[in-house]
Amino acid sequence: xxxxxxxxxxxxxxxxxxxxxxxxxxxxxxxxxxxxxxxxxxxxxxxxxxxxxxxxxxxxxxxxxxxxxxxxxxxxxxxxxxxxxxxxxxxxxxxxxxxxxxxxxxxxxxxxxxxxxxx
Amino acid sequence: xxxxxxxxxxxxxxxxxxxxxxxxxxxxxxxxxxxxxxxxxxxxxxxxxxxxxxxxxxxxxxxxxxxxxxxxxxxxxxxxxxxxxxxxxxxxxxxxxxxxxxxxxxxxxxxxxxxxxxx
Ligand SMILES: [Ca+2]
Ligand SMILES: [Ca+2]
Numbered sequence: 001x002x003x004x005x006x007x008x009x010x011x012x013x014x015x016x017x018x019x020x021x022x023x024x025x026x027x028x029x030x031x032x033x034x035x036x037x038x039x040x041x042x043x044x045x046x047x048x049x050x051x052x053x054x055x056x057x058x059x060x061x062x063x064x065x066x067x068x069x070x071x072x073x074x075x076x077x078x079x080x081x082x083x084x085x086x087x088x089x090x091x092x093x094x095x096x097x098x099x100x101x102x103x104x105x106x107x108x109x110x111x112x113x114x115x116x117x118x119x
Numbered sequence: 120x121x122x123x124x125x126x127x128x129x130x131x132x133x134x135x136x137x138x139x140x141x142x143x144x145x146x147x148x149x150x151x152x153x154x155x156x157x158x159x160x161x162x163x164x165x166x167x168x169x170x171x172x173x174x175x176x177x178x179x180x181x182x183x184x185x186x187x188x189x190x191x192x193x194x195x196x197x198x199x200x201x202x203x204x205x206x207x208x209x210x211x212x213x214x215x216x217x218x219x220x221x222x223x224x225x226x227x228x229x230x231x232x233x234x235x236x237x238x
Binding site: 005105 | 122123124126127128129130131133134135137140143144147175176177211214215217218221222223224225226229
């Protein structure tokens with residue numbers, strides 16, 4: 001029987017050849033070819049990251065920042081290349097989450113069972 | 120060719136049958152059978168979690184809390200069942216990290232390439 005790493009490499013190949021990955025790649029290329037859309041999207045991602053970091057560290061988000069994020073989100077949604085990319089990212093992310101849940105089931109069982117025993 | 124999910128299930132099976140998983144399971148059982156060690160370890164994990172959450176939210180950790188964590192860590196290290204479990208957890212974690220790196224390589228490549236293009 002193939003070993004754990006061989007199977008992981010098979011899975012990697014399969015992900016690389018999946019429709020989800022192919023569509024994500026194409027959606028990224030489409031955004032990259034549109035300089036304006038690309039800049040708007042990069043700015044949105046950057047702002048999103050900054051706000052997430054503030055939330056994580058419990059720092060207050062000003063009304064101005066919240067408005068700016070809302071405005072940025074409205075702007076990017078005007079570009080069909082960006083909405084297509086966001087959909088493709090979400091589909092990819094769902095697949096990866098599904099795969100992770102399958103793969104980490106043995107660990108979830110181990111910790112879950114022990115938690116039960118502790119009750 | 121088998122599909123993505125079939126291969127993920129193969130990988131799950133392989134992880135479940137790995138030496139790393141078998142040893143982790145046994146190490147957990149050994150700690151669970153020792154009521155004193157189990158309690159010390161649960162308390163240590165709880166304390167560790169609380170301190171991590173404080174660090175993440177930027178909350179100050181008092182000298183007393185730091186000493187308490189240090190003492191708790193020294194206590195658990197007296198129990199060979201606990202040190203064995205911590206080693207087993209680390210080996211399992213290394214394997215899972217390796218597998219994740221393999222599987223997510225297509226995504227790292229996609230984002231990495233785009234980051235390069237942005238420079
Ligand atoms: Ca517990
Ligand atoms: Ca970028």
